Amino acid sequence: MLTPSLGRGLDRMKRSMRTALCTVGALIATLGWPVGTAHADGTTPRIDLRVLVVSDGGPATGAIAAELEKAGTPYTEVDLEQSGRPVIDAGFLADTVDGRPRARYQAVVLPDDNPFPAGSAEMAALVEYERTYAIPQVDAYTYARPEVGLQYGVGSGYAGSLDGTTAEVTAAGRSGPFGYLDGAVPFEDNDPAISESYAYLSTPVAGADFTPYVQAQIPGRSAKGSLVGEYRHDGRRELVVTFVYNQHQQQFRLLARGIVAWMTGGVHLGASHNYFAVHVDDVLAADDRWNSELNCTPGDVDCTDPDVEPDPIRMTAADVDHATAWQDSRGFTLDLAYNAAGSVDHREENGGADELTDRFLAVRDEFRWINHTYTHAFLGCRQDTSVVPWRCATTAGGAVDWTSRTEISDEIALNRVWGETNGLPLENGELVTGEHSGLKVTPQQPEDNPHLGPALADNGVTWLASDNSRDPGQRRVGPALTVPRYPMNVFYNAGRAAEQVDEYNWIYTSRAQGGSGICEDNPATTTCLPEPLDTATGYADHIVPLETRIALGHVLGNDPRPHFIHQSNLAEERIAYPVLDGVLEQYSALFADDTPVVNLRQRDIGAELERRAAWQAAVDAGRVTAYRIGGTVTVEAPEGVAVPATMTAGTTAGGAAYGDAYAGLVSAWTPAAAQPLALALPPASVPAAPSAAPSADGTGPSSPAPDTRVPAGVTEPVPYAPQS
Template sequence: MTSNPLKLTTLLPLLTLSLVLAACAHPDPPASPLPNDTVAVHGDDTLPGSTHGHAHDVQLVQPGVPEAFQVTQARLSPERLIIPQGDRLSAQSLPTNLQPNKVALKVLVLSSGPSDFGIGAAKAMLSQAGVPFEVLDATSTPLTPETLIASDGTGKYQGVILTDSALTFQSSPGFYSSALDTNEWATLFEYEKAFKVRQLALYGAPTTAPEDYGLRLVYGTEFATGNLNVTAAGRAAFKDLTGSAIPLRYAYTYTAQLEAVPGVMTQPLLTDDAGHVVAATSTVDGRERLILTSAQNPYLLHTQVLGYGLVQWLTRGVHLGEHRRFLQVDIDDWFLNGDEFDPATGGLRAQSFRLSASDALSARDQQRALDGAYNVVNNFRYAIMFNGGGANAASLKTCTPELYGSLIKDALSSVSRCMAYDFDWVNHTRDHQRMDVMDLPTSTTAIAGNFSIGTQLGLQMSRKSLVTGEHSGLGYMDPTDDGTRNDDGFSQPKQDLGLGRSNPNLITAATNSAVRYLASNRSVASQWDASCPTCGIPHPFNASLLLVPRYPNSIHYHVTTPEEATASYNKLYAPGGAAAYWDHAFDYAELLDVDSTQGVGHLFEGTAWPTYMHQTNLRQYAPGKSVATDWVKAVVDKYARYSTLPLNTLRWDDLGAYVQRHTLEEKAKATNAYTAVWNRATNAVILSRSGGSVPVTLTGAAGGSMYGAYEAKQLTLGSTVNVLVKPK
């Protein structure tokens, strides 16, 4: 390879269509298309209230792909890409004390400035894997040997991500410049060669500048909608993929063909339906590179599917942190009567709905069938958020209540006692009252009283966990609420007043009841950590109480059948709806398809956040079927089509403990609380910490627990330890 990149070349513009994707920094689903993402949808008139003082909002979940994703496919004219000439003839000399076998476990992301459309995808895939990284804006910060190499000669980075292969930005109308000059490119390449550091280009139109990948553009075959087909080499590189074709939508894609170049070895990983190359690894002069020719965005399915494998390839499967995936589904309001939507009127039926004994037994059987139907599903079970005020603990324990006559005071209570170990039972307060403004004795009764009822029923409860009604008490509330209407229906308008407006009585009652994990609303900005999307939030009133966010979906709280689910959805999103979005009314299959696409995106994110639905959604509308399980199956069907990584389901107490440890670990990495250096000569990672102990997870560690094709070991680090690793 030459160290003198071309000063000027021609190529299709990297940004013209791709800049459309810059507008795709839309709110993370499930954001609402409306100013407030949670509203009470009451049609033309206020809907009647529910029994047990229980009413709900309808979560407005972003229904599909924003218009910004509608990428046009106009043919583009060639433009000019300028690689600025550096002030030297070659790369800056690397230090004489070089230790090329030692690299820090951190990734460098090179960005082309504030308008860089690829930075979101780079940050997302690294954050989801827990990989520490630094971003260098190459338009404002020079790239020098000191940037890349520590004073002791150790490499600062184990991998390099280019947001696009030439770090392109529009320097003047019609012209595109690289953010690195010829010397900086040469310095980067010399570092990668000396330290055997892999380079990942998240997007590019491969030509010969700033380097040659052994690929040439096939003009006139660009596309924004198609399939990415995984080659045999692709299955070896992306060890988590099933090999099924990956649908690509709304992302401009260049296509290429192999070109014989002396010294360059190129291996296609992904191809389009015509066999053109859209991703490949390429080696030259001892350097390993991977280039994608499709634009990436963290909200698009192809980026979500590929992200895990790209990070593992870049790091050789050795990095701080881990990426795991979870299938957590909560069912709220068990034992209560709930509203039921009437498709004929668009309002509520006069009769409320409560699960029958046969509905409940079917829910158990449905989760068992789902768990057995997929290799990727591990011990799936619903988490049942129960309100004991609607139960009767004196009802006989049995799964056949029809046989016992007057001994059955309440059939749902009887079969719930029988299924005490079949679900994860979680405290949802005794009566589902709103807790935004509630005194301490009432708050205590709501929480501790429900634990007492669960004990009387013999339920195997997650005793450290709590979900309040409407996620109330955490500052997302009607600011005029004075606490006199806690039994009323849903109070609107709600505003995000921040966790500082949480009800201190709720926090005190929860901690006094030994609660440590409190569900929050992932749709509310103050109730999740945007700086660490996989972290929980220690409550500011009491750091021993950790908020665990939950996602809503588009299976509304008051629907019990496919007809009701579809009619309620269309009332919002079909033409003429309250939040009209689609150009036609959906049928049930379309509803499941669209919403499961959002749901599967949450799985690929690697967050442990549950999706919550309601007891109404578990009605057995046909033998062995409910809209809740239909939704879960639709999500898992999509997931299992592409990925082999296991989906874990944890009991809420275990989930909270996992999130708590993970949060401490991520915060320790963010503050550089310890160092991690990989000595490739000994295949050991040296972890060093002075001070108090911090949790550490090391993927690639020998003797760790297996997840997919990689091992990960959890450690508590308080000094210096050497950990053997097994790179892939």
């Protein structure tokens, strides 16, 4: 199933009841999905499950296309700026299959309500298509004006920046396509020096059939203006969006799911969930501490001052108790990547005592555990540390001197045996190598250790962690597939906030300010500082909010890849918790109870990525066919490829309930078989399709939308800048 585990439930601490989605019938009615709408000849048409995205190259249509792509929802894009593009006419939009009328697209996304010249035959074809087949249209970003059911934004409403504003989901939005949200929709203000949002706020035209779903206060007025709303007119339905966005902005990420649910009636291929997993590396071992005088970490291969000894950071039994209590309070499970030699060596050096390991073993089942190799050895090439940075050592014949297959295999097997002997709940197919070693490390080691794959096969490893910052795509290494992990900028060599800030300052400031100069050498670095942070306040004031925002962005992006920190960050001042708390607290404040964080382990994350890749390859190759006729959905895909689909609650497959509930809908991965997948949608009382009569105000498709403003912070996403 698509969500094999929803964890323990993020919102255990919530006291208030939230407004739930209405009955299945009411939800479908709100989304406007006309079950069984008959064609003029009385035949129920076939509606293909594919979206038409008409793009002008702007960020708004690009954001919606990116949302569809990430979810695995098939779409066709027509770029209005591209010469030789297909002409949008009746034949492009519809035809007949086996004597049945077919609508090729279940929804249409336009840059605005009418991006064509006055009197355009293409817009007329779209209008007729939408009327004939009851196809909804999304206006990705348009000017508030009577043609979209709103009063003009300039004058009685507002036209301007919404940076830092909090919009709200209306009652109609909560009972309809945006019911997965708690209500608040904050607009980001990441850099006060850059305009990041722009909107037109206004109220519906008198007599217009317009329902606001998301609105915000009109400055200087008591009224609230629509930002997202549904306009029914001329026998058509439009989702009118009057603010601009890009695919990365939080306000879009919050609303993207609802936009797709509205345009598809909650029935589409692909699926989207909000994922968060955190791996804690080096558990049972110790991590060497950053040295602020040397600007490096004694004990590391590139920090070789013989007069300075390493200063290890290691968790205590009290830190274990804190971790378990934190998990219980958050309804969240950490994944612990452990090195058994850390405990074995500690016992040898302390007369057999190791309170940390004893405490961990007493609560072993509270966590998920991952093999991190026995000693955390570097499993790539032999490192020549006589130079800084290190380089790969070579044999007498000039070949790279690689760590052997036997050495790699021993590191894996010894750690697994220790874990099994001590009753750790392991998945033997999961592995995190020390520093992701064995995999390529540029520039020193541009290829994988050739002995890594065979050693993985020796030990049955099928899911191998990689560093997303340098190896982001899932790929095969021997029998294993990689699981890219996001590194958090909470450093492995910091147990206290002040040393974290000191290292952060060194990395991200200029050489003239005593820093590394990385930002001068690589201007694309997104976390550069104009000046050093205060070591007393910089962590709480700058690093925590920034890392929270970055991680939450991943969570909201339908991205299952895990984040990783280190055991040192759970020790001493326990500096990881403010970031983790920030992510989970902000998430809890934004989402309803039926949309919890999905907290998967490494194996399940890897499988999710693998299924997505196979599915997308089949879609891109044109090997997927999906359509609905009345209340039946049919999907044909290559045998063995798992099909992701999102449906309305109450859908059945072969007479059995289909899918797992999430965000008011149900979804699942279903392996394709020789026979097409057939899904029966729930019966519902749905209002008749909108009247085909012209709108009362006489507006129609012949009036192109005026130009709208797109600020720099949307056309080019705002970098991670320090707050003033």
